Ligand SMILES: Cc1cc2nc3c(=O)[nH]c(=O)nc-3n(C[C@H](O)[C@H](O)[C@H](O)COP(=O)(O)OP(=O)(O)OC[C@H]3O[C@@H](n4cnc5c(N)ncnc54)[C@H](O)[C@@H]3O)c2cc1C
């Protein structure tokens with residue numbers, strides 16, 4: 367299959383990429399690993415007139431420890447590179463999720479920036495980053511801004527990212543106190559994407575009397591984009607009981623399709639949230 | 652407009668002018684005549700088109716040739732050194748790891764990627780590593796056995812008992 371013809375640009379630096387993006391032709395698309403974009407271009411669901419290939423920009427790759435103990439992950443860092451990085455093993459849910467995304471070849475090409483920018487309603491990683499309170503660092507020729515991931519997604523394949531903006535980095539806050547996390551998903555067997563996936567991060571301050579004082583739950587495959595299940599978070603904080611999972615779809619219009627109708631998907635996500643909570647509780651330490 | 656692309660393919664420097672929308676697998680097969688790399692699904696599902704790009708396995712139907720500019724690429728043709736089968740190829744033969752053979756080049760490139768990272772994999776690790784490679788014939792059992800055998804041969808540095816060489 368062949369995509370429509372397009373104009374191809376390969377900037378040598380982030381600044382050059384931003385200058386190209388500032389030309390703000392609506393048909394322009396950034397190309398990172400290409401593992402979401404190229405398949406839809408080949409089937410002609412997407413027909414960008416120009417691709418700006420950032421794939422060679424080393425300055426957007428790599429994982430660094432920040433001064434406050436958090437992690438900065440370059441937008442072009444692939445799933446494989448993340449998986450091989452010991453710094454991510456403290457985030458148990460990343461160790462859960464990364465080996466399940468696609469396959470080896472997909473993980474060798476797909477990037478964290480692409481996963482966040484694409485906003486696939488069933489992608490695995492965005493739910494985990496939501497639960498980790500990740501921030502998205504973006505730059506444009508006009509300047510830069512840092513956006514909490516909780517206010518980044520706007521709907522299916524839609525985010526607050528402006529056409530001239532590039533994601534340069536994803537930031538994860540430091541894991542502090544007693545802390546446990548897990549990701550559990552029911553995969554669509556053919557595609558491997560999540561029919562219903564739940565990412566859980568829970569924590570308690572040391573000496574806080576055993577009660578959890580932090581709970582963050584990211585959900586994918588269920589709504590029109592990944593979301594935080596705040597009703598579960600609140601219920602779990604007061605009860606400490608994984609049965610809080612019953613609130614997983616409160617206030618959400620649950621997706622319904624040939625793979626899982628609304629009722630089934632609602633049941634599925636409740637089970638995944640409960641399992642993820644139970645696994646995270648086991649791991650607290 | 653055509654872009655000039657320079658690659659090192661199976662140890663040989665190659666240069667080619669390509670239209671940006673052309674895929675790496677198209678350039679390998681059509682421009683370089685390296686037809687050992689197969690195309691089956693053309694939608695990044697089956698892994699028949701797997702090659703190594705800068706030492707990592709990739710599905711070459713989902714990489715533009717221009718994205719591979721400057722890269723070192725190894726295809727199935729680059730595995731057999733001096734006309735002698737690579738230990739993974741020999742093990743696929745020995746263990747009957749193929750039937751129609753269509754998936755085999757991609758399967759072997761995935762196996763080579765795994766064994767470079769994990770010299771002594773468990774069956775579970777082998778199955779996880781070939782998750783992105785579909786085979787419609789074998790039922791995978793003999794493919795797993797072949798990769799396990801190749802791991803042993805590559806470890807001990809000796810050819811398998813069959814004495815099969817290219
Ligand atoms: C066979 C297959 C199986 C898969 N299975 C799964 C799975 O099980 N779970 C899952 O979650 N995902 C899966 N994926 C999707 C995969 O995770 C995507 O490759 C990845 O999410 C997108 O990253 P990319 O670098 O390839 O993005 P690209 O395809 O290059 O880009 C995707 C979109 O993001 C934009 N973009 C990319 N980078 C930036 C940036 N830095 N700044 C601004 N915009 C940017 C692009 O313009 C484009 O719109 C699968 C993909 C394939 C092909």
Ligand code: FES
Nearest residue numbers: 691693697698712
């Ligand atoms: S032909 Fe590339 S994955 Fe099937």
Ligand code: FES
Nearest residue numbers: 750752786787788
């Ligand atoms: S041997 Fe026929 S597809 Fe694998």
